[in-house]
């Protein structure tokens with residue numbers, strides 16, 4: 036079941052400090068999570084993050100009780116027995132858990148992720164082929180270029196303005212549908228798009244609210 040979680044400022048626990056733990060941590064930090072790593076060893080990059088205070092590092096092995104109070108738990112050690120223990124504890128506490136060594140041992144898996152500002156595309160093969168999930172994510176990077184970031188910022192602003200200025204549900208619906216038909220994305224791609232100021236937005240809404 037795909038969902039988009041808001042992990043901003045929420046405590047997420049990563050057990051293990053190797054390559055896999057590093058990748059999960061980078062994804063969590065990108066999403067603004069408060070990461071605690073529990074591991075007797077860290078990769079150079081994770082060590083640097085701990086030194087900078089960007090993550091909390093507990094320099095020891097996993098111990099029962101570590102999953103308490105977490106929003107998400109990642110079992111990313113190279114010991115599948117330990118990963119299984121972490122998963123059981125998290126499950127008993129009702130905390131979602133990811134197991135890097137076995138898709139089916141946890142309650143969620145980590146998809147490949149493509150970000151373009153407000154756009155997030157997640158790709159999963161349900162654990163059948165993680166390398167394929169990575170390849171498909173790369174392919175999507177070509178389809179969804181950098182222009183989507185500016186385009187979604189534009190859509191976000193217009194949607195806010197339409198909702199703020201327009202009380203009638205019918206007019207809103209019409210405006211939002213018309214908005215989706217604009218050629219702004221092409222203009223951004225061609226470099227001919229210029230930001231709309233408040234007056235232009237107001238004029239556009241007035242012109243299109245009753246078509």
Ligand SMILES: C[C@@]1(CC(=O)O)c2cc3[nH]c(cc4nc(cc5[nH]c(cc(n2)[C@H]1CCC(=O)O)[C@@](C)(CC(=O)O)[C@@H]5CCC(=O)O)C(CC(=O)O)=C4CCC(=O)O)c(CCC(=O)O)c3CC(=O)O
Nearest residue numbers: 135136137138144145146147159160161162165166168169
């Ligand atoms: C089940 C899952 C667990 C989880 O949720 O973590 C899992 C499990 C395993 N991965 C393995 C191997 C590799 N994983 C990658 C890459 C990624 N793996 C990711 C997710 C997942 N991997 C989850 C399922 C996702 C899905 O399919 O929906 C991505 C998408 C996201 C991320 O990790 O951030 C990230 C791409 C990020 C990107 O670049 O976009 C590569 C390629 C590479 O490194 O370039 C290889 C080597 C090639 C190969 O083996 O295919 C092995 C075998 C280990 C062994 O042999 O011991 C297992 C264990 C098993 O098979 O169960």
Ligand SMILES: NC(=O)C1=CN([C@@H]2O[C@H](COP(=O)(O)OP(=O)(O)OC[C@H]3O[C@@H](n4cnc5c(N)ncnc54)[C@H](O)[C@@H]3O)[C@@H](O)[C@H]2O)C=CC1
Nearest residue numbers: 051052053054055056073074076096097112113117135136
């Ligand atoms: N999800 C994925 O994308 C992938 C998953 N894997 C799986 O993930 C596992 C981990 O892979 P890597 O990060 O490459 O391994 P790694 O060997 O680089 O790192 C393992 C880490 O776990 C720590 N650790 C070991 N026992 C621990 C304990 N009891 N408590 C806390 N930390 C402990 C170690 O100190 C080390 O930092 C692999 O064994 C494999 O099964 C492997 C490749 C990709």
